[in-house]
Amino acid sequence: AFRGAVNGFQSRAYSQVAKPRHLMSISDLTPSEFSSLVRNAAARKQDTVAMMFSKRSTRTRVSTEAAVTMLGGHPMFLGKDDIQLGVNESLYDTSVVISSMTSCMVARVGPHSDVTGLAEHSAVPVINALSDDFHPLQTIADFLTIYEAFPSSLSSNNTLDLNGLKVAWVGDSNNVLFDLAIGCVKTGVDIAVASPQGYGIPDHMRQLINSAAHGVQSPGKLSETTVPEEAIKNADILVTDTWISMGQEAEKQKRLQAFAGYQITNELAKRGGAKDNWKFMHCLPRHPEEVADEVFYSPRSLVFPEAENRLWAAVAALEGFVVNKGVLE
Ligand code: CP
Numbered sequence: 001a002f003r004g005a006v007n008g009f010q011s012r013a014y015s016q017v018a019k020p021r022h023l024m025s026i027s028d029l030t031p032s033e034f035s036s037l038v039r040n041a042a043a044r045k046q047d048t049v050a051m052m053f054s055k056r057s058t059r060t061r062v063s064t065e066a067a068v069t070m071l072g073g074h075p076m077f078l079g080k081d082d083i084q085l086g087v088n089e090s091l092y093d094t095s096v097v098i099s100s101m102t103s104c105m106v107a108r109v110g111p112h113s114d115v116t117g118l119a120e121h122s123a124v125p126v127i128n129a130l131s132d133d134f135h136p137l138q139t140i141a142d143f144l145t146i147y148e149a150f151p152s153s154l155s156s157n158n159t160l161d162l163n164g165l166k167v168a169w170v171g172d173s174n175n176v177l178f179d180l181a182i183g184c185v186k187t188g189v190d191i192a193v194a195s196p197q198g199y200g201i202p203d204h205m206r207q208l209i210n211s212a213a214h215g216v217q218s219p220g221k222l223s224e225t226t227v228p229e230e231a232i233k234n235a236d237i238l239v240t241d242t243w244i245s246m247g248q249e250a251e252k253q254k255r256l257q258a259f260a261g262y263q264i265t266n267e268l269a270k271r272g273g274a275k276d277n278w279k280f281m282h283c284l285p286r287h288p289e290e291v292a293d294e295v296f297y298s299p300r301s302l303v304f305p306e307a308e309n310r311l312w313a314a315v316a317a318l319e320g321f322v323v324n325k326g327v328l329e
């Protein structure tokens with residue numbers, strides 16, 4: 001705007017540009033203009049989604065930013081070095097302040113208590129974008145992927161009915177597994193988990209997974225073993241995730257040793273007796289030690305549709321919890 005105005009000289013080009021309207025004082029506004037700015041401010045407050053990520057992300061970040069934009073909002077990405085949380089400011093103060101200016105907080109954290117702590121003090125919905133315990137957005141995308149690969153009907157009470165399917169999880173018992181297993185129990189999918197000794201499902205989590213059967217007519221059943229072949233027997237879908245989740249980097253060598261023999265290969269699937277038409281899923285990011293290229297990049301692999309489905313899962317979650325204010329049915 002100052003181009004051409006140097007040394008008191010105004011170019012012809014500059015003088016032809018319509019002058020912008022400035023806001024110097026409320027005295028510049030008519031009463032109705034002033035009121036409309038206040039009203040618009042109230043309406044716009046609904047539009048910003050704070051994305052507070054204390055860990056790296058490709059899929060969750062891109063899908064959430066894209067979903068917020070598709071729904072007409074503004075995603076505000078706040079990485080761990082961008083805000084005062086954890087360094088200069090408490091979870092309580094952060095939650096109260098950010099939720100006062102936004103319509104939702106999507107948070108990726110370490111301890112699950114960080115995301116429940118944010119939720120406890122928040123005036124707006126909080127969506128877990130991965131904690132050490134759960135990854136609900138991933139599970140919604142995973143079930144969309146299963147639903148598309150194994151078309152099935154809705155049962156009379158409008159719930160997904162995937163009865164008869166079996167998932168085999170071969171690998172670490174982690175955050176992605178816990179929500180996936182809860183989703184399986186709720187939709188009638190049997191889930192068999194094979195993890196090495198010492199890397200199985202903690203007792204309190206097993207209880208939570210099994211309690212998901214409450215009120216479900218034919219819930220899926222959870223079974224556990226340390227033998228991959230046992231879990232794979234008659235499975236429709238083989239699933240795994242990294243053996244070293246974010247935050248566990250110091251345990252890398254120990255874990256690589258503990259999980260030796262758990263890599264998903266065609267040979268393992270055959271030896272274990274997976275169904276002929278078995279499919280493979282993985283939330284990504286993937287490392288070759290947990291699944292061989294011959295599976296990961298094969299026609300059995302659903303990993304890229306699964307990743308794309310993160311977008312539609314994010315749209316559904318934001319629509320449900322933010323636009324529809326948690327009225328989900
Ligand atoms: N699956 C998943 O959550 O990926 P990102 O860590 O890249 O978000």
Ligand code: NVA
Nearest residue numbers: 174176241245246284
């Ligand atoms: N279990 C992994 C999932 C990453 C999407 C982790 O927590 O790092």
